[in-house]
Amino acid sequence: MRARLTLAWLSLLPLCVQVHAGFPAGLMIVAYDGSSWHPYIIMNAGDDWSKIENVSDPVAVTWNPARRSMLVKRGDGTLGSYHLDRREFLRLSLLAGKAFTQPRAHRNGVLMVQLTDGRSRATQLLSLDADAAEAGEILRQQAAQFYPYLHNGWLYYAHVSCRAECRPLIQEVWRKDLASGLSRQLTRLNATTHLYSASDDGRYGFLVSNQRGYYHLARLELESGEISWLTRGQVTDSHPSIAVDGTLYFIRHT
Secondary structure, X not given: OEOOOEEXXXXXXXXXXXXXXXXXXXXXXXXXXXXXXXXXXXXXXOOOOEEOOOOOOOOEEEEEOOOOEEEEEOOXXXXXXXXXXXXXXXXXXXXXXXXXXXXXXXXXXXXXXXXXXXXXXXXXEEEEEOOOOOEEEEEEOOOEEEEEEEEOOEEEEEEXXXXXXXXXXXXXXEEEEOOOOOEEEOOOOOOEEEEEEEOOOOOEEEEXXXXXXXXXXXXEEOOOOOEEEOOOOOOEEEEEEEOOOOOEEEEEEO
């Protein structure tokens, strides 16, 4: 597996960034093997990476460890599911002919961004059930919404508030209570920002923002809106993900 990126971990107290050797079960990355890109998964804690040979060069992929399956968008635009135990790729016809991006698995299904008329200037967020049998609209607003993430009954998403006459593009984090339908803006960084994961107790969210030029990670207190920056420097950090033990893993581009 050719090293293009650094997979690092961050211990929140005290602040410490390191390359980690022992990864937790269920962790997935997509990496280049010298000829094509494949998902690699840690099947059991302490194992080496397992390469998923039957899924190659995905445009987008999201992994559901509980169901041992992944949703894959391929280069021809088709959507399919791959189950590790059956070792087969099943093409899904439910969303055939529609343009979508950023699929994100959760316990009961998958969220994704549908591009209206195939373009990113106007989007809606869709929810696909766990069996990929039904799809429904979960959020439609003016302009564009990206990076959907479902956690503890809250839908988190990035709303693009300024695209044409602002530098850089302004994209802030919002959340919607799926029970009441009420929404609230969580960040006001005037930058390109999105939330990627949250702690199990729902107290903190972990976001990526280029407010300081490079994309860095920050911890967001979800009720107060207080932000604590976790990384800094001339590096680009992305995809913060929380393990069961509270460790924050992320990708660092150097």
